[in-house]
Amino acid sequence: DGGITQSPKYLFRKEGQNVTLSCEQNLNHDAMYWYRQDPGQGLRLIYYSQIVNDFQKGDIAEGYSVSREKKESFPLTVTSAQKNPTAFYLCASSMIQGANSPLHFGNGTRLTVT
Amino acid sequence: AQKVTQAQTEISVVEKEDVTLDCVYETRDTTYYLFWYKQPPSGELVFLIRRNSFDEQNEISGRYSWNFQKSTSSFNFTITASQVVDSAVYFCALSEGAQKLVFGQGTRLTINP
Numbered sequence: 323d324g325g326i327t328q329s330p331k332y333l334f335r336k337e338g339q340n341v342t343l344s345c346e347q348n349l350n351h352d353a354m355y356w357y358r359q360d361p362g363q364g365l366r367l368i369y370y371s372q373i374v375n376d377f378q379k380g381d382i383a384e385g386y387s388v389s390r391e392k393k394e395s396f397p398l399t400v401t402s403a404q405k406n407p408t409a410f411y412l413c414a415s416s417m418i419q420g421a422n423s424p425l426h427f428g429n430g431t432r433l434t435v436t
Numbered sequence: 437a438q439k440v441t442q443a444q445t446e447i448s449v450v451e452k453e454d455v456t457l458d459c460v461y462e463t464r465d466t467t468y469y470l471f472w473y474k475q476p477p478s479g480e481l482v483f484l485i486r487r488n489s490f491d492e493q494n495e496i497s498g499r500y501s502w503n504f505q506k507s508t509s510s511f512n513f514t515i516t517a518s519q520v521v522d523s524a525v526y527f528c529a530l531s532e533g534a535q536k537l538v539f540g541q542g543t544r545l546t547i548n549p
Binding site: 422429 | 479
């Protein structure tokens, strides 16, 4: 079955360490996204990519980095510069970059930094 | 700027009751899309419906129905004869132009047996 796989489901890190969250999709979608979800808040866009080797900052990109070397993969690195990294991270993809294309989401990674 | 407001943070009802989740949006564009997503306890968001700004027809899908009213900038979601499996967090979202969805804060719906 096609879908989006995020790993790991739970991740624990010490403050000051960089950590990379994995996102893989086999839906042959062109566009991929990273969102952050905090309790009681909606999802906020971190980064998005429309095509391989290209990506754009979202609303809260500071302290994060991404790469898009393959169509199927869009890993997110949470750097030590991110001041409040503990959150639930969701990866998504869509067939095309466009306002009318529904997003398909992974199951998320819950990151805890102490 | 775009904005989506889901004023109901949490709703709790007894099974078989009808329940309506409110969504109010703000946008300056005449062309935009509205979405509803469901987030069950497993975490992933599941797409429920998409509406474009030129289609004000209400939609019904089984026990789910959506009421889109441009005059009040609202896109409300009603579940009829609710079931325990409907328990989830529901998000309303707005998109205009590029695919940058703006999400509401979400409404946590609990259906009690």
